[in-house]
Amino acid sequence: MTNTTSASRTSVDLDELIASARELSLAARWPRALALLDSTAVTESADRARLALAAAEVALESDWFAGTDLTPARVGAAAQLLPEDDWDLGFARLRHTYFGLLRIDGTVCFGPDGKDPEALAAVRREVYALRDRSPDVVRGGWASMYLGLITDNHFGEGDAAAAHYTAALEAGESGADPLLAREALRHLGGHAHATGDQDRALERWRRATELGAGAGNLPGTLSQQLLLAMLARDTGDEPGARALATEVARWAGAIGADRLNAQATAFLAGIDPMGSPKEDESVG
Incomplete structure (x- = not known):
């Protein structure tokens, strides 16, 4: 396959390119990830299908965190090829x-x-x-x-x-798959929190935060930090909770994760970020 610009034509391994796009998506660079995938010229129908599917997966992350509405068109495009x-x-x-x-x-x-x-x-x-x-x-x-x-x-x-x-x-x-383990620990921690087992919730949420950060999942790591802020509030450390949530809101706003920014801002106003013992962030 080739990645083409007006200045040059460069050969790039397709597996590496798709992996790079996915890492850009995890870093909340959703427009850049989509631009990379869209700018890649391939001749094989199977390769076009892989690019379209990767773009659909990026769109899902963008829609969830940034509030865009990209998935229907991207899934539709992939469906034409798969x-x-x-x-x-x-x-x-x-x-x-x-x-x-x-x-x-x-x-x-x-x-x-x-x-x-x-x-x-x-x-x-x-x-x-x-x-x-x-x-x-x-x-x-x-x-x-x-x-x-x-x-x-x-x-x-x-x-x-x-x-x-x-x-x-x-x-x-x-x-x-650290992202899958992280997602599971996030929600298992939510169940521990709901039953009042704060120590188990802290253990699971700390591990989920570590796994997400290690995998380069920036918005997911911020969402985990907000849950840790909630635990700090639950244990009486309101200054620590507010300090952590303030940085989550600042970072989320900076990367365009508007929904997470709103959640952190609401937390600072005294609203429980879980909304339920089973608050969901996604995926991916």
């Missing part, structure tokens, strides 16, 4: 559906109230199907992660969700 039963395409669609169902009139809402029960049942059937036909341990783990999120945040079935998060954690650790 088989309908492609696992990764199906998972991208599932993530977008999950995010969409989580909001009612622009507000994040947990539990089934106010949501279409048929739509909820359909998304849960789809995530079970993805888990059952996952091509490897890590992708199976991601399906388990979203099965937990759907069970937790759309159906309000916390105990069942925790078992799915545990399966996701095991897959992330055995498959050496």
